[in-house]
Amino acid sequence: MADNKHFDTPMLDELENGPWPSFISGFKRLRDDHESETIRGMANSLLGQLEHSYETRKGYWKGGTVSVFGYGGGIIPRFSEVGDQFVESKEFHTLRVQPPAGNYYTTDMLRQLGDSWEKYGSGLVTFHGQTGNIMFIGTTTENTQHFFDDINEYGWDLGGAGPCVRTGMSCIGMARCEQSCANEQAIHRHLMNNFTDDVHRPALPYKFKFKVSGCPNDCQNAIERSDFAIIGTWRDDMKVDQEEVKAFVAKKGRQYVIDNVTTRCPTDCMTLNDDDTLTVDNSNCVRCMHCLNVMNKALTPGDDRGVTILIGGKRTLKIGDLMGTVLIPFKKLETMDDYEELVELAEEIIDFWAENGLEHERCGEMIERIGLVNFLEGIGVEVDPNMVAMPRQSSYVRMDGWNEEAVKWFERKAEEASA
Amino acid sequence: MAQEMRSPIESGCPDGFQYMHPTMRRNYGLWSHHDHPRPGVLVHYAHSGDEIWTVKCGTQRILDVYTLRTLCDIGDKFADGYIHFTIRSNVEYVVDSEDKVQPLIDAIEEAGFIVGGTANSVATLSHTQGWLHCDIPGTDASGVVKSMMDELITEFKECNMPNRVHITTSCCQINCGGQGDIAINVQHTKPPRIDHTQVGNVCERPSVVARCPVAAIRPAMVDGKPSLEVDEKKCICCGACFPPCPPMQINDAVHSKLAIWVGGNHSNARSKPTFQRLVAAGVPNNPPRWPEATAIVKKILNTYKADAKDWERINDWIERIGWPQFFEKTGLPFTKYHIDNWRGARNSLNASTHIRF
Numbered sequence: 001m002a003d004n005k006h007f008d009t010p011m012l013d014e015l016e017n018g019p020w021p022s023f024i025s026g027f028k029r030l031r032d033d034h035e036s037e038t039i040r041g042m043a044n045s046l047l048g049q050l051e052h053s054y055e056t057r058k059g060y061w062k063g064g065t066v067s068v069f070g071y072g073g074g075i076i077p078r079f080s081e082v083g084d085q086f087v088e089s090k091e092f093h094t095l096r097v098q099p100p101a102g103n104y105y106t107t108d109m110l111r112q113l114g115d116s117w118e119k120y121g122s123g124l125v126t127f128h129g130q131t132g133n134i135m136f137i138g139t140t141t142e143n144t145q146h147f148f149d150d151i152n153e154y155g156w157d158l159g160g161a162g163p164c165v166r167t168g169m170s171c172i173g174m175a176r177c178e179q180s181c182a183n184e185q186a187i188h189r190h191l192m193n194n195f196t197d198d199v200h201r202p203a204l205p206y207k208f209k210f211k212v213s214g215c216p217n218d219c220q221n222a223i224e225r226s227d228f229a230i231i232g233t234w235r236d237d238m239k240v241d242q243e244e245v246k247a248f249v250a251k252k253g254r255q256y257v258i259d260n261v262t263t264r265c266p267t268d269c270m271t272l273n274d275d276d277t278l279t280v281d282n283s284n285c286v287r288c289m290h291c292l293n294v295m296n297k298a299l300t301p302g303d304d305r306g307v308t309i310l311i312g313g314k315r316t317l318k319i320g321d322l323m324g325t326v327l328i329p330f331k332k333l334e335t336m337d338d339y340e341e342l343v344e345l346a347e348e349i350i351d352f353w354a355e356n357g358l359e360h361e362r363c364g365e366m367i368e369r370i371g372l373v374n375f376l377e378g379i380g381v382e383v384d385p386n387m388v389a390m391p392r393q394s395s396y397v398r399m400d401g402w403n404e405e406a407v408k409w410f411e412r413k414a415e416e417a418s419a
Numbered sequence: 420m421a422q423e424m425r426s427p428i429e430s431g432c433p434d435g436f437q438y439m440h441p442t443m444r445r446n447y448g449l450w451s452h453h454d455h456p457r458p459g460v461l462v463h464y465a466h467s468g469d470e471i472w473t474v475k476c477g478t479q480r481i482l483d484v485y486t487l488r489t490l491c492d493i494g495d496k497f498a499d500g501y502i503h504f505t506i507r508s509n510v511e512y513v514v515d516s517e518d519k520v521q522p523l524i525d526a527i528e529e530a531g532f533i534v535g536g537t538a539n540s541v542a543t544l545s546h547t548q549g550w551l552h553c554d555i556p557g558t559d560a561s562g563v564v565k566s567m568m569d570e571l572i573t574e575f576k577e578c579n580m581p582n583r584v585h586i587t588t589s590c591c592q593i594n595c596g597g598q599g600d601i602a603i604n605v606q607h608t609k610p611p612r613i614d615h616t617q618v619g620n621v622c623e624r625p626s627v628v629a630r631c632p633v634a635a636i637r638p639a640m641v642d643g644k645p646s647l648e649v650d651e652k653k654c655i656c657c658g659a660c661f662p663p664c665p666p667m668q669i670n671d672a673v674h675s676k677l678a679i680w681v682g683g684n685h686s687n688a689r690s691k692p693t694f695q696r697l698v699a700a701g702v703p704n705n706p707p708r709w710p711e712a713t714a715i716v717k718k719i720l721n722t723y724k725a726d727a728k729d730w731e732r733i734n735d736w737i738e739r740i741g742w743p744q745f746f747e748k749t750g751l752p753f754t755k756y757h758i759d760n761w762r763g764a765r766n767s768l769n770a771s772t773h774i775r776f
Binding site: 011012014015017018019020021022023024025026027029030033046050053054056057058059060061062063068069070071076078092094098099100101102103104105106107108109110111114117118123124125126127128129130132137138145148149152153155156157158167168169171172174175176177178180183185188189192193196197199200216217218219220221222223224225231259260264266286287288289290293294296297300315316317318319320321323358359360 | 424425426427428429430431432433434435436437438439443444447448450451452453463471473477478479480481482483484485486487488490491494495500501502503504505506508513531532533545547548549550551552553554555556557558559561562565566568569572592593594595596597598626629630632657659665670672673675683685686687688689690692694704706707708728729730761762763
């Protein structure tokens with residue numbers, strides 16, 4: 001069929017013009033050149049339906065229920081509502097496959113994945129979707145299982161789809177970045193691979209995402225886009241190589257350094273001295289990263305590194321955007337015990353949310369509904385002034401437990417001092 | 420005869436080290452500093468004395484296997500056999516010495532990919548699935564991005580904006596594209612059209628009622644059938660009811676528009692992370708090239724480029740010049756829709772005499 005008739009695609013053809021690489025040209029190559037009749041037919045049919053969408057300004061896919069044996073999720077099922085016109089892509093499911101933290105590949109592995117996908121799917125793939133998965137776009141219900149069986153044998157597993165723990169995401173991190181303060185590979189795999197059951201069998205109130213950024217530049221968008229954000233940071237003094245500072249000043253000029261480094265510090269904690277060295281008031285540094293970004297050779301994170309953990313970030317649906325909130329201001333991650341504590345914290349949070357969250361309620365929305373303090377008490381984490389931007393404004397609150405709470409604070413402080 | 424099904428190996432997330440360039444593996448966590456010798460190229464220096472040179476390029480993101488193999492061919496011949504994908508779906512090749520850089524760049528450009536996207540560039544737009552694969556899209560995604568990158572390609576290649584610019588697109592108001600310095604998102608302007616013959620069969624009505632952010636949906640009998648009705652005065656046209664109840668069709672060829680938002684910034688650098696803010700709406704959803712949306716994006720970018728100081732992201736720049744000047748300089752209209760009325764909205768009002776004259 002497919003070879004007999006190509007759907008006309010006058011609107012999509014427009015997207016072959018211009019200098020940026022065209023996905024439409026790629027689709028057409030599959031349609032015209034591929035040795036598999038199935039792939040040629042699928043590509044033609046898909047182009048036909050997409051053109052139909054462009055003409056009518058409507059989408060024509062509906063969901064359904066497709067998974068692989070033993071799992072409940074990991075597939076985005078798509079059935080065409082206009083499948084009678086575009087027959088060869090009427091089933092066009094996507095498999096979400098978990099990439100390694102930081103999205104590294106050998107060309108050999110990419111070729112192997114491509115070969116498998118060509119055998120069972122449309123030949124279209126995206127590295128990566130917004131949830132962080134490799135998206136193998138377009139196959140039938142039957143071939144979903146075959147493709148999974150094939151790649152699962154050589155080390156690849158499905159990611160999350162639906163109300164479950166979703167595939168994690170991490171920045172490029174320690175593999176290439178001098179600013180990273182966290183071992184993203186270790187954090188990512190300790191967490192994700194503890195929750196494989198919750199990834200593959202959706203049974204939570206809604207989605208739950210882990211994202212890891214090696215430093216507060218948060219290239220992974222963890223604070224805005226994850227329920228559980230792990231951000232590398234340090235708590236001792238930043239390292240200043242004064243010779244490199246002088247070299248930077250000599251190259252860029254004092255005015256540039258004043259305008260772009262010292263006066264941009266959000267807490268005014270830096271001074272450029274007359275001898276072109278830099279003085280840093282580290283007790284007021286909030287680890288914003290700006291000066292390190294500008295002078296990355298002269299300024300580097302300190303040695304006492306760990307992570308800050310923020311909880312509850314998400315986008316609009318349903319109550320509006322929420323950033324993650326600081327839960328753990330600083331946590332060392334060095335020993336196996338440290339990593340186990342991290343995993344236990346995540347388990348505690350997911351269990352509490354699974355128990356108390358409403359259907360389709362993200363963790364951050366639950367916190368908004370019940371209040372941070374109830375959440376903290378539920379998961380057994382003590383309050384900390386780093387959790388708030390500012391203390392309570394409203395006097396409408398009952399505080400008859402004040403004395404006990406104040407005693408608790410002083411006891412904790414004494415304990416920390418003696419530790 | 421049913422065949423016995425194969426049980427999955429629940430291996431989860433694979434080990435990343437096996438796919439890393441050996442120089443990265445060897446110097447994991449041991450990097451010293453980096454430089455940006457030219458657009459599209461980064462060099463990182465390790466304490467060991469090793470170097471790693473990165474060449475970044477933009478692709479069409481929805482890759483066919485031919486394109487994937489072309490990328491692999493380049494990787495094999497010129498980049499030691501390794502490929503890294505950035506979180507915005509750019510391809511990065513890494514090599515261990517400077518002399519491999521130019522041949523690599525030549526091969527990438529020869530193959531039609533675009534070298535750039537580093538440092539202060541307009542990076543590749545991050546996008547969603549759109550009409551190609553989503554079940555609820557108001558617009559396309561890959562096509563919007565292709566159209567815009569055709570126009571913004573110079574800013575991708577030259578990397579001379581005041582700071583980096585992340586643009587996102589989203590084909591519904593759920594905004595899977597995420598926060599961006601500039602975000603182009605579908606914005607519906609009419610309540611859903613309800614197929615009352617279908618609702619009772621297809622939708623779990625209580626959960627649809629619960630899904631509405633403004634409690635505008637209630638159960639109703641329509642023509643003797645159980646259905647749902649929408650209080651159209653309360654309805655904010657967000658489309659949240661459509662995914663759990665497809666007979667509540669929100670997408671409309673005319674009334675599903677695009678809105679443009681600015682100032683979303685994920686980084687903690689200088690100021691705390693910020694959410695994007697509405698600047699323009701009512702933009703036609705106009706395939707195949709979306710020229711109206713691109714024109715507004717370019718206007719904002721040009722104004723930012725001309726007016727912002729070094730290192731200011733779009734949110735930093737607007738924070739310094741103030742919103743009235745943003746609207747004046749970009750020529751965009753300020754309307755009653757710019758004034759928030761959602762929860763916490765009063766915090767977004769100016770409760771001071773801080774006014775620029």
